Amino acid sequence: MKVSLNWLADYVTLNVDPVELANILTRTGLEVEEILSTATVPEGVITAKILSREKHPNSDHLSVCRVDPGNGEVLQIVCGAPNCDAGNIVPLATIGTVFRDPEGGKDFKIGKGKLRGIESFGMMCSARELGLSNDHDGLLILPPDTALGKPVSELFKGDTVYNLELTQNRPDWLSHWGVARDVYALCGGELKFPSTQLQETPATNEFDGLVQVTAQDLCPKYTARVIRGVTVKESPEWMQKRLQAIGIRPINNIVDITNYVMMELGVPLHVFDRSLLKDGRIIVRRAAGGEKITALDGKNYDLTGDMLVIADTEKPIAIAGVMGGEYSGVLETTSEVVLESAFFNKSSVRATSAKLNLSSEASHRYERGVDIGMVEKASARAAHLILELAGGTLVSPLVEVALPPVPQPRILCRYDRIRSLLGMEVSNLLMTTIFSKLGMEVEPVNEESCYVIPPTYRMDVTMEADLAEEVARIHGLDNLPDVPVRAVRCAMFSQDTFAPLAAVRDALVSTGLYECVCSSMIDEKSALLDTRFTREDLVCPVNPISLDLAVMRPSLLGGMLNVIRHNISRKNLNLALFEIGHVFCRNPQKFPEEREEVMIALTGQRHPERFSGERTELYDFYDMKGLLETFLEERGNPNYAFKAAEDSRFARGECAELILDGKSAGIFGRAAEALTRGMRLHTPLYLCVMQLDNLLTASKRPVYYQPISQFPATTRDVAFIAPAEMENETVISFIKRAKMPNLVDVQLFDIFTNDSIGAGRKSMAYSLTFRSQDRTLTDEEVNKTYEKIRSKLQHGLGVELR
């Protein structure tokens, strides 16, 4: 909302400068987001009269004028404006005048000059050149009775306008009077209510049936006045200026007055042309289903039975608190008007405004809450202004249909409680002084407490905590003492649920991966790239923002593929990435609604920064596997295994399942070709998906010291020909299962196929390490075990020893 300081000064003493006042208001909760200054006319611009105008000899559009600046001299001025006619009184920037660029650019100084060979001693100005308006059609013509030689700045005093950012709870700030009240509470001075003086109206029963309210639940108070014989015309310049300063377009005197009073006192008002009301009467009721109205914006609205309307005896003439109807508005021919000032239920106005997708300054105020105590005053103020500016006669008394007033809350204020909430020393007296300054009634109870009754416009003050806020706000939050931070432990830190998640991230980062953070909302196609899911499994909000963001991701796959596509298209070809995030599914057989997953992706060169041969090394299956092994070992989860798997997301034969503690915990391998189609990805992509829960709950190896043998190890190698399908894991677990004495490690060191071995067969070679904790092993005993292993391999596994 915008507030003009010139306007504000009508009601309250402004004894601090605009910047300081803005600071004070901001610090007490009324945030001044922006200070806009209407430019002041520079010094040196004076009023002057054009004595004569001649055509410039060397120009089609310039004129040469003789101008009287009021000091007895006559100045020759070259001017390009179309309206520099003799007799006009205009602003003249005399030599030496400096125009400052409002944007902070270069200053512009008026000097003696020659235009197309003719000397010119100053510049006559348009309204825009003086920063007074956007009018640049010609010179600003001043009234003919304007004295000459006077500074123009005296005629156009500058104004400062605040752009206020209001909080939801303070609709009482939605008017100049409302802001003035708080300025008064903060800065003191004098507070003066504008004039509401009205002549007495003769007693009459003519208007007894003027207003009928059939929906008092939605309209607890409705008032009307009738003014006869008004003249609809432009409103005076001062009013137009004030409205323009705060961004409201002047229309005519009657409409401008209703807007002016709304901006002044915060009560939206409406004026009906009484001659356009069927039977000249007003009925406040719920709309009937199927009723329609054309509002002042020229659009048609379908009304429903829950909406409150103002109607005549035939049809709706306004959407209550939102917008008037086109049909009953003020026209140039209007003579008799009904002035409405009312209080509507805020939820009703909000619902109507939302349903019709129609909002206005009026609905903005009613939705937040209009001061019910201001309704009569606003009516009187507007009537006062109408009579003054539009003439006519007030013919009716105030016609009011209202429910009995709801008593204001009485809030118990315990001084100690407020001090405890704020952690600030504030005396009882200071608290009650603050309440009184804010227009609240204070009823002392005893030394410890009092009752506080807020005024009708402070709908936000309903409980003790609200009073604490008022004390903090007015006394100043800067007065909060510096207290030491209390580092109290309220729970075991082992309950910290973020730390284990961060640890998984740390472990993944330590393997060399970069973390991505992708959107949880994706399009259906990307979501279904993960072939585990069907459309029925997807979790979709009923109100997505677009089709691209219509689905809660069922897995991290779609997002990761997007990241890879983005990077590849920007020639970032070597990628080692991961993401951890929430995924969503409606099918409890797949997973219950929401869980966290881990996704890893590898593609491109392993050592892109090196050259020649090294650069051709691409990430492969065993990079991904080794990464997982490193990761799991770093996390202390030793109980893992890998098992060949088949999955449509992965290339056949290049996919494995990760088993943790005997349970499937993830799957990885080379991405199926379908996933990367159209991506211009020329290197194989390896992906891994894991469930975070499985990682977090995996058994951890207790970290106990293992004695280190002081005795040397002995190794023996064994090589054999095995069928091509023979898995490494089969050999190793076969050897380990034999539990041979002092055998501490078995490692594959060679594997190959060639013609001499023959098709369907391969050569495998293992290195066996023997070591004892308590002695140096002799060759004989090692050889004995070694021979046993060889023979077991030959007979148990059926391989052909070499």
Place this chain on the structure above:
Amino acid sequence: MELLEKIQSIVAEAGQALASAKTESDVEEVRAKTIGRNGSFTALGPLMGKVPPEQKREAGKAFNEAKQNLLAMIEHARESLAGAAEAGAQKLDVTLPGRKWHAGRKHPISQTFDECCAIFRRMGFLATGGPEIETVFNNFDALNAPPDHPSRSPQDTFFFADGRLMRSHTSPVQIRTMLARKPPVRIVAPGRCYRRDTPDATHGVHFHQIEGLYIDTDVSLADLKSTLMTFAAEFFGEKIRVRMRPSFFPFTEPSVECDFTCVMCGGKGCKVCKNTGWIECAGAGMVNPNVLKNVGYDPENCQGFAFGMGIERLTMIKHRIEDLRMFSDNDIRFLAQF
């Protein structure tokens, strides 16, 4: 004195021999011939006993000095030979690219989360989380949001057919925590939230938040201030100042908006802080008594503060990132910078 002359001549000869030594074994030969077991200098040792007593002192000194001298000369000769040998060896082009050790990076959002959690943990807060699909009760009702509050509308929040929603803040974690535990409670809740904003440079459909909650018998607004001041100093640096302004949130009363000194201009005023010298960093306040009642706490016996901060905002300010979309593009040239 014959002995002294002998010493001198041995040292001089050794000097010449070492100067012309070409290999390690040349040096070794000199050593053996002088101070070795059968060396000429070693042979002088027994003669020292025969020196007359008045000359003994002088002779002993000369002998010891000469021995040290020889040792040093031999050592020096060895070193220069070794140096020469190395100089002739293969020379690496040290400017060739190194074989980099792969070190990954956390996303800047995660880094900020980690840093915030670490700072608050030091102040005794426990980090905890909750689901992103939430109930209306946890996200709005329990938090005292009025029934017609705009944030409840489908314009602002994502809803599901069953009436549940994507949480619009991490505050439901506060509710879950308070429903599960009696006071004192002292938590921070880092996490992802959702609002129906059309994505642009400063908005996305999701954003990340960290919220804090501290409930005990006598927690005050002053405690909130010191907690946020400590956070600001730890996160942005010791020179950061904090100011609080009254504000409004349904779940707190009194409510405050917390501004930190603009880190760009140090408070002088610039484009980023719209010339105010301050940057809005946290919304906070004393937990509204209605919220306490809604979770079964007695507002007469407990009170406390809550605060919330935007992780994107903190990260953008700290690292001077201007476009929010950088976070979700995940371009590795971006990720590698943090």
